[in-house]
Structures are given as structure tokens and as C-alpha cells.
Amino acid sequence: MLQIAREAGVSLGTVSHVMNGTAIVREPLRQRVLNAVKNLGYEPNELSRGLRLNKTSIIGMIIPDITNPFFPAVVRGVEDVAYKNSYRLVLCNTDNDSSKEITYLSQLKSFLPAGILLIPSMGSTVATNSSGPPVVCVDRRPQGWKGDMVTVANREGAYKAARHLIDMGHRQIGLIAGPSYLTNAQDRLLGFTQALNDAQIPIAPEYIQEALFDRATGYSSAMRLLQMLPRPTAIFTTNDLMAMGALLAVRESKLSCPKDVSIISFDGLEQTELTDPPLTTVYQPGYQLGYTAARLLLERIDASKQPAQEIVLETTLRVRNSVANLNR
Amino acid sequence: MLQIAREAGVSLGTVSHVMNGTAIVREPLRQRVLNAVKNLGYEPNELSRGLRLNKTSIIGMIIPDITNPFFPAVVRGVEDVAYKNSYRLVLCNTDNDSSKEITYLSQLKSFLPAGILLIPSMGSTVATNSSGPPVVCVDRRPQGWKGDMVTVANREGAYKAARHLIDMGHRQIGLIAGPSYLTNAQDRLLGFTQALNDAQIPIAPEYIQEALFDRATGYSSAMRLLQMLPRPTAIFTTNDLMAMGALLAVRESKLSCPKDVSIISFDGLEQTELTDPPLTTVYQPGYQLGYTAARLLLERIDASKQPAQEIVLETTLRVRNSVANLNR
DNA sequence: TTGTAAGCGTTATCAG
DNA sequence: CTGATAACGCTTACAA
Numbered sequence: 001m002l003q004i005a006r007e008a009g010v011s012l013g014t015v016s017h018v019m020n021g022t023a024i025v026r027e028p029l030r031q032r033v034l035n036a037v038k039n040l041g042y043e044p045n046e047l048s049r050g051l052r053l054n055k056t057s058i059i060g061m062i063i064p065d066i067t068n069p070f071f072p073a074v075v076r077g078v079e080d081v082a083y084k085n086s087y088r089l090v091l092c093n094t095d096n097d098s099s100k101e102i103t104y105l106s107q108l109k110s111f112l113p114a115g116i117l118l119i120p121s122m123g124s125t126v127a128t129n130s131s132g133p134p135v136v137c138v139d140r141r142p143q144g145w146k147g148d149m150v151t152v153a154n155r156e157g158a159y160k161a162a163r164h165l166i167d168m169g170h171r172q173i174g175l176i177a178g179p180s181y182l183t184n185a186q187d188r189l190l191g192f193t194q195a196l197n198d199a200q201i202p203i204a205p206e207y208i209q210e211a212l213f214d215r216a217t218g219y220s221s222a223m224r225l226l227q228m229l230p231r232p233t234a235i236f237t238t239n240d241l242m243a244m245g246a247l248l249a250v251r252e253s254k255l256s257c258p259k260d261v262s263i264i265s266f267d268g269l270e271q272t273e274l275t276d277p278p279l280t281t282v283y284q285p286g287y288q289l290g291y292t293a294a295r296l297l298l299e300r301i302d303a304s305k306q307p308a309q310e311i312v313l314e315t316t317l318r319v320r321n322s323v324a325n326l327n328r
Numbered sequence: 329m330l331q332i333a334r335e336a337g338v339s340l341g342t343v344s345h346v347m348n349g350t351a352i353v354r355e356p357l358r359q360r361v362l363n364a365v366k367n368l369g370y371e372p373n374e375l376s377r378g379l380r381l382n383k384t385s386i387i388g389m390i391i392p393d394i395t396n397p398f399f400p401a402v403v404r405g406v407e408d409v410a411y412k413n414s415y416r417l418v419l420c421n422t423d424n425d426s427s428k429e430i431t432y433l434s435q436l437k438s439f440l441p442a443g444i445l446l447i448p449s450m451g452s453t454v455a456t457n458s459s460g461p462p463v464v465c466v467d468r469r470p471q472g473w474k475g476d477m478v479t480v481a482n483r484e485g486a487y488k489a490a491r492h493l494i495d496m497g498h499r500q501i502g503l504i505a506g507p508s509y510l511t512n513a514q515d516r517l518l519g520f521t522q523a524l525n526d527a528q529i530p531i532a533p534e535y536i537q538e539a540l541f542d543r544a545t546g547y548s549s550a551m552r553l554l555q556m557l558p559r560p561t562a563i564f565t566t567n568d569l570m571a572m573g574a575l576l577a578v579r580e581s582k583l584s585c586p587k588d589v590s591i592i593s594f595d596g597l598e599q600t601e602l603t604d605p606p607l608t609t610v611y612q613p614g615y616q617l618g619y620t621a622a623r624l625l626l627e628r629i630d631a632s633k634q635p636a637q638e639i640v641l642e643t644t645l646r647v648r649n650s651v652a653n654l655n656r
Numbered sequence: 657t658t659g660t661a662a663g664c665g666t667t668a669t670c671a672g
Numbered sequence: 673c674t675g676a677t678a679a680c681g682c683t684t685a686c687a688a
Contacts, residue, residue, distance in 0.1 A: 005679095344684085
């Protein structure tokens with residue numbers, strides 16, 4: 001910066017002023033500075049800038065599994081609003097590992113981001129009112145979180161899915177639930193059981209399998225379900241990755257979906273449109289989720305004193321071909 | 329930090345020393361410092377640290393499209409080695425936008441990362457020997473890049489795919505190529521034409537369509553191909569996302585794959601195993617790509633003077649059910 | 657072994 | 673409008 005100042009024949013402070021537009025500088029001088037910047041290829045050092053300003057123009061985001069296509073969709077939504085508002089998105093993938101989550105969270109904080117978007121993995125412990133940058137939680141609620149949050153209507157969505165199965169005449173329904181420590185998994189389980197209760201369908205406990213929202217455990221849970229007697233006529237997999245695993249399990253068991261066993265899922269990833277058969281699933285708006293969360297975070301950055309908000313997005317049932325109609 | 333020093337009854341410098349293990353501090357003092365750190369919940373400020381050390385423990389990575397499942401796989405590979413070596417991975421998604429790429433690249437640099445991993449999108453212009461942190465390019469080569477690089481044997485992989493089609497009796501073969509400014513797309517095109525030349529099969533120029541490595545343009549290119557007369561008996565889509573689009577196009581055209589038209593692809597994403605029909609595709613090791621690139625970058629960080637390396641990973645043909653055998 | 661102080665690249669205050 | 677200068681939080685000679 002000093003070099004620029006010398007090259008342009010002005011003082012250091014003036015350079016700072018023209019870079020930040022923080023004071024009106026006489027045009028000729030301004031030009032000289034700008035030229036010098038161009039000539040020397042000067043790039044301000046964000047580290048020192050952040051150090052001085054006590055915050056950077058970064059928005060940090062922590063996601064549990066970059067490999068699950070649902071999360072990249074959320075990220076896209078976040079990025080679109082962050083980038084437009086000249087924040088830069090910086091992403092950390094915790095791989096569903098809570099120690100990684102903790103590490104990344106504090107690492108991120110020590111870079112003084114303008115704000116943080118968190119999709120918590122395990123029993124995350126984010127102190128709600130801890131000092132530091134504003135945090136908004138996305139998709140799942142950490143233990144005791146009272147701050148801003150945007151989620152999807154998981155309970156209602158799961159209810160719709162189960163209801164659809166029931167409407168199609170299914171009575172022996174297996175569930176592949178997500179990890180019980182995740183609030184969205186809990187809510188989906190709740191929606192499921194409520195639908196069955198409302199329809200006065202008894203729930204066999206062994207029909208409820210807990211898996212990890214990934215394909216591998218979806219596969220093994222489905223295998224278990226398929227070997228039970230009586231075999232469930234339908235399985236509700238509470239996310240699409242697990243549905244993929246279930247599909248595989250059905251195929252390897254020499255069974256056919258939906259003829260022998262129906263599958264309904266949750267997420268509505270693009271790829272489930274092309275599976276064999278195309279999956280009936282409850283769509284949740286990933287992009288919107290990210291978009292909304294980012295908007296909320298920006299609001300919070302500008303006005304930190306507002307009361308915490310909770311936004312819930314709706315899901316919609318997308319009927320395709322993986323559920324058999326038992327009524328006819 | 330001063331607070332810690334006071335709380336522990338030592339000087340500021342001592343605190344730094346125990347934090348970094350940069351000097352042997354008498355055990356009782358050390359413990360007092362550590363306690364103070366715990367009590368006050370002290371987290372060192374990475375900004376000032378980086379400012380002083382002139383580098384941070386961050387590895388920056390720039391990817392073109394987080395929505396294409398191939399890249400998350402690469403990211404996972406990178407993350408595993410970065411995290412283990414106590415570097416933190418920070419990710420930027422350019423959304424295939426070269427201006428975003430430039431912005432992120434310079435933004436990233438101004439945070440003084442220990443190194444940068446770049447999957448270039450457009451005709452990226454990364455000066456090979458520009459000062460700053462070491463950069464290794466992944467998957468594609470930017471214009472005139474002479475530095476470290478790890479890619480996949482694209483030409484050979486594409487050759488295998490085309491060869492497989494030929495072996496199965498196909499002679500009218502359509503190609504959905506990637507963007508011509510991407511070196512991996514160029515190489516795949518090269519492998520394709522070479523296979524056809526070697527087999528003395530003439531190539532109709534209109535059978536070669538250029539798309540953008542995404543599902544939407546894969547779909548429209550396939551639509552165009554399917555309306556040509558004579559209709560190609562097989563289509564080689566040069567990545568899986570475009571194959572998904574092609575599959576959709578086939579379905580919407582009331583045709584059947586592989587009966588009416590065969591499809592072979594490139595990438596080998598997990599999801600292509602479950603499509604209808606399961607796709608025959610050339611697998612490229614995404615995770616390995618990231619893993620290798622990260623290893624190379626770490627080497628480079630430690631010994632910047634080694635000559636530039638180029639590592640090329642092999643691909644393998646995975647035969648499934650999307651290619652018809654015309655020979656019988 | 658411990659403490660002091662200079663300096664990393666910026667910004668912001670304040671006197672010209 | 674411009675230009676010194678202190679301060680941001682930390683590391684590291686160097687002195688004690």
C-alpha cells in the first residue's frame with residue numbers, strides 16, 4: 001500500500017480512502033492512485049483488513065455431507081444471495097463428524113466472518129447467544145437452539161408420504177428413519193407415526209429401522225425389512241439417498257418395485273426422476289431453503305437486535321411410479 | 329491474549345509460546361496458561377496470526393459446479409488429506425462463471441491460504457508462476473498452465489467408450505461433447521474421433537453436439553440427435569449429468585434405451601447404477617483425483633522448488649445395461 | 657526460562 | 673481534502 005502511495009505521490013491514508021470510497025478524493029489524485037493499483041497489481045490484504053475492521057466479508061457455511069446432493073442444492077441458494085450482496089461464501093464439510101463440526105466452527109469464527117450458516121450434524125452444541133458473528137441454523141435444530149432458523153415442514157411432509165401409502169391401500173409399512181439425534185429425522189418419524197395412528201393402523205416396532213441418511217445404511221435397513229415376515233408392502237425411506245439404497249436392496253433381493261414392494265421417499269432430488277422406477281417422493285425445496293436462510297442471515301447482519309425468526313418451508317408430494325395401488 | 333496472560337500471571341509472550349509449543353515453558357506455568365485459556369474460552373484470532381506469519385492453515389479450493397456430484401467426490405478426497413494434516417479446507421463454487429472464478433481466486437489469495445486447488449472453469453487465466461501460494465490444477469488444464477496438475481486419462485477413457493460401442497456393432501454414433509474450451513472435453517472428443525478413425529467409421533459432423541456438461545443441455549442435445557435421420561443407434565455422452573438428460577430425452581421421445589438407442593457415458597457416478605437402464609459408463613476416480621491433488625499440494629507447500637508434476641489417473645469401463653449388442 | 661517490544665497491512669482519527 | 677499515527681491480535685528476536 002505504501003508502494004502505491006509512493007507511485008501515485010500521495011500518502012498512505014489517501015490510498016485507503018480511494019480504495020474504500022471513504023472520503024472524496026480529488027479526481028486527478030484518485031486516478032493516479034487507481035493507475036498505480038493497476039500497474040502494481042495491488043490486492044488489498046483481507047487479513048489485515050479484517051483484523052482492523054473486526055470482520056470480513058465472508059459468509060461461512062458448514063454442511064454435514066457434501067456428497068448428499070440435497071446439500072449442494074442448499075448451498076447454491078445461499079451462494080446466489082451471498083454473492084449478489086458481495087459476500088463471499090466459504091464452505092466447510094463436516095462429513096457428519098461432530099468433532100469436525102466443532103473444529104470448523106471455531107476455525108471459521110476466528111476468521112471473523114460476517115455471519116455463519118450452519119446445518120448441524122450431530123448433537124451440535126452451538127450456544128445460542130454466544131458472542132461472535134450471527135449464526136442461522138438450517139434444516140435441523142441443534143440442542144436447545146433459540147436463534148434464527150429455517151427448516152422445512154418435516155412432520156407434515158412425512159405425514160403426506162405416509163398418508164399417500166395408506167390411501168394406496170398399504171397397511172404393512174416399513175420406515176427407514178434418519179438418525180434419531182437429528183431433529184428433522186425425529187419430525188419425519190413423528191409425521192409417519194401420526195399418519196398411521198390417525199388411520200388406526202398398528203405400528204410394528206421392528207418395521208421402524210434407523211439409518212444414517214446415506215445410501216449404505218439405507219441399503220442394509222431395507223435388506224432387514226425385506227426379510228421380515230410378513231414383508232412390508234411398502235417402505236417409507238426418509239431421504240432419497242436411503243431410497244437409492246433401498247432400491248438396490250429390492251433389486252438384489254430379486255424383488256420388484258413397486259410390484260412386490262412400494263417405496264416412497266423424501267427430498268425430491270432430480271436424480272430420483274430417472275431411477276427405475278421413478279420415485280414417488282416428498283419434495284423439499286433445497287435451493288429455497290438456502291436462499292431464505294441467506295436472506296435471513298443478511299438481515300441479521302444488518303440488524304442484530306431483531307428477535308429470532310423461525311421460517312418453515314412447505315413440502316409437496318410428487319407422485320411417480322414407485323408406489324403400487326393395492327386398492328384395485 | 330493479554331487477559332490470558334494476566335489470568336495466568338505470565339507475560340503475553342509466554343502465552344504465545346505455550347499455545348504454539350514454540351518454547352519449553354515450565355510445567356506449572358504452562359498449566360496455568362492452559363487453564364486460563366479454557367476458563368476464558370480463548371480462541372486465537374487467525375486473522376492476526378496469518379497476518380503475522382504471512383500464511384494461514386487454510387487450503388482453498390475452487391470448484392465449478394457443486395451441483396455436479398462428480399465434484400463433491402473430488403472434494404471429499406481433498407478434505408480427507410487436508411483435514412488429517414491439520415489444514416482446513418475452504419471451498420468456493422464458481423457456478424461455471426469465469427468472473428466468479430477470478431473474484432474467488434483473488435479473494436482467496438488475499439486470505440493467504442497455504443495452498444490452492446483449482447478446478448478451472450472457463451478459459452481461466454492463472455499465471456503459472458505468479459507469486460502467492462502454490463496452486464495445483466485439477467481435472468482440467470487452464471490456458472498455458474505449466475504448474476502442477478492432476479487429471480484423468482480423458483482421451484483414453486473416451487477411446488474405450490467409443491471402442492465399446494463399435495465392438496457392440498454400432499456405426500452411427502452420436503457424441504454429446506462438453507464445452508470446447510475445457511481441456512477434458514477436448515480430450516474426450518479426441519479419444520472419440522480417434523476410435524472411430526481407427527475403426528474407419530466416418531463421422532458425420534452433425535452427430536457431434538456440444539453441450540455444457542449439465543443435464544439441461546444434455547437433454548436438448550440428445551433431442552436434436554434423436555430427430556436426425558438416420559437416427560444414431562448409440563450416443564456417447566461425455567459426462568453422467570448429460571447422460572441423465574439424454575435418458576430423459578429418450579424417454580420423452582417414446583423411445584427405449586437400449587432397444588432403440590444405446591447410451592454410454594463418462595464419470596461413473598453412483599446414481600448411474602440405479603437409472604433405468606443402469607448406465608454403461610467410463611468410471612473416473614473422483615475421490616482419488618482429489619486425494620492425489622491434495623497430496624501433491626502438500627508436497628508443494630513443503631518444498632516449493634521441485635519441478636512441476638503432472639499426474640494422470642486411469643479410467644475403467646463399467647459395462648451395465650444401456651448399450652445394445654447389435655452383433656447378434 | 658520469561659518478558660519486552662517491533663512489526664505484519666489495514667483503517668480511522670485528528671490535526672493541518 | 674490530505675497525511676501522520678495509533679491500534680487491531682499475534683509472533684519472534686532479543687534482552688534480562
